[in-house]
Amino acid sequence: MTVLDIRAYRLRLPNTARPVLAGVDLTVGARETVALVGESGSGKSLTSRSVLGLLPAGAATEGTVRVGGDDVLTMTPEQLRRLRTGTAAMIFQDPRAAINPLRRLGDFLTESVRLNGGLSAEAATARATEMLDAVGLPASVLGRYPGQVSGGMLQRVMIAAALMGDPALILADEPTTALDVTSQAEVVALLGDLQERFGTGLLFVTHDLGLAAAIGDRVYVMYAGRIVETGPAEALFARPRHPYTAALLASTPRLDGPRGRLAAIEGRPPGLRDEPVGCPFALRCPLATSECTRQAPELLPVDGEPGRRTACHHSDRTGEATADA
């Protein structure tokens, strides 16, 4: 079953030369973990926020963003409220910025189900206690203030809060970026456990390729508002089919790669004021030909590799280029 289905989704902002999202197709199934990878400005956060109908001012959209079959882009405010407190929930990067420091964590956890879920204060507290237990925290946390717990604990409180409405889909936007590496492992392990237990789909937005490879069933790679490559995590990282994915892997300092100089990608992604003709990566791409600057490649299936698609005119040559790097 598909819990999230984004099709031909385009988003344009006022005073920009190119759409911020230029035709995104993405799905998340029940119990599935999907990683959405990209650098800043790629549109990955905007994509995940769109799922909750959190659009920037003046945004003009095309396409559909369906959660559990219903299109978020055409929802009424009342439907959106129900979506955000029930079907889908988001875990943000910085729990300290997302949780009101002046209110007890118990208030934070129970607020949405009391206001929108129709639960009594007592039932809401019981549910909050149960969810805290699910994330490995004692009920005493209910009476504490955000400033009284560690960052790792607060992120677990945020996960508990996301679970309160029994969502079918969890959106996690860089949920471990602000944490230490060892706490990161703990939070990821917890998300995996909860997903198994509650059967939720998880869209995990990250800039960390290693993390995406480690946790995703499937991975989408974004660049300049487009999905440039997608496929099963293992296959995608073993043999990238898009030069951007390959270059990103080569420029990541790794524990198992060669030491010394990194294969950096020269230049930087196109800004919102540049309208790229053709492939947005062409100017930085070692494989680019005149075809690439003329016509943008479509996201097409890769021959002989089920589930893999790439948007590159030279995807057949990409594997070789990586081997050389």
Added chain:
Amino acid sequence: MRSPDLGAATRSKGEPPMRRTVLEVVGLHRAYGGVRAVDNVSFTLAEGRSLGIVGESGSGKTTTARIVVGLERADTGRVLVHRRDRTERRRGRVHRLARAREVQMVFQDPYLSLDPRTTVGAVLRETLRLHFPDADHPRRIAELLEQVGLGEREAGALPRQLSGGQRQRVAIARALAVEPAVLVLDEAVAALDVSVQAQILNLLADIREATGIGYLFITHDLGVVRCVTDDVIVMRHGRVVESGPTAEVLARPSHPYTRLLLDSVPGPGWDPRSIAAARRALSDSP
């Protein structure tokens, strides 16, 4: 600038080169209330070498760096640059400038460390005027900008008109302007995108090769440590739990905490559950 990397030739033959010690840190202690933030930390850094300090938040790595730079005072212990003690605070402009020429720092967020109203060229000019009033400033500014891969166009720009990577290049150029013996980089590439981070790491490698400056590289990222440091110390709860050549420590960690840090780096075959268990086991032990 300082004399070129003395070890470059000898290193290729695989012999340990003779290098002068530039930075010596001996028995640093610093407590905040009852918390020992830095607890008996010692290390040395030789000319042209790069030393990594690895640890998680609360390990004391940033406090150690700030004491080395002089932004924080140690309760006890000494910091020597070219055998001169930095910790005995001699007052006055001359001493302050001399201390600044010993150690410079590049912070994580260049947006916060650059004045938003000052152009790139003016930042460098101000620094040079302060430290080298008689030098040929326009020539030196052009030289510095070239060294960090910026051009004339960027010289006239304000920080907000630059990308994150370009701003970090400016911060590096400003630090290099005073020709320091040691450059302290505190999570200097942590806020950058991967592709830009690689550019800056390569730039730092080039600068070290060309100038023989010593790096003290504070980071939580073991991939970065492996890429840019020769030696590493691992800190936990204010103490050094392991130290040695980076390649050795990462290949054969002897302390369980180092092993936990290594296992925590996500990649193929990553097992967050066992890491979480190992973490709990370790935090129960002292």
